[in-house]
Amino acid sequence: MLHRCSKCDSDMEEGFLLEKGDSGVLSPQAWVTGKPEKSFFSGVSIKGKQMYDVKTFRCNACGYLESYALGVQ
Numbered sequence: 191m192l193h194r195c196s197k198c199d200s201d202m203e204e205g206f207l208l209e210k211g212d213s214g215v216l217s218p219q220a221w222v223t224g225k226p227e228k229s230f231f232s233g234v235s236i237k238g239k240q241m242y243d244v245k246t247f248r249c250n251a252c253g254y255l256e257s258y259a260l261g262v263q
């Protein structure tokens with residue numbers, strides 16, 4: 191999939207946004223439906239919500255980020 195920056199029309203590179211957890215746990219970020227609800231156990235409750243893998247493109251020229259939520263996890 192070839193992407194062009196919507197700001198400056200340069201080539202964009204595929205990647206993802208990384209989540210750095212407290213204990214050094216690394217994981218890709220996800221997009222979740224609705225509003226965040228606080229949970230005592232996990233910080234934020236995602237019970238009953240849909241989660242999508244997020245693919246983020248970065249412009250090689252200006253650094254602009256463009257994200258796509260694709261496929262349910």
Ligand SMILES: [Zn+2]
Pocket residue numbers: 195196197198199200249250251252253254
């Ligand atoms: Zn750009």
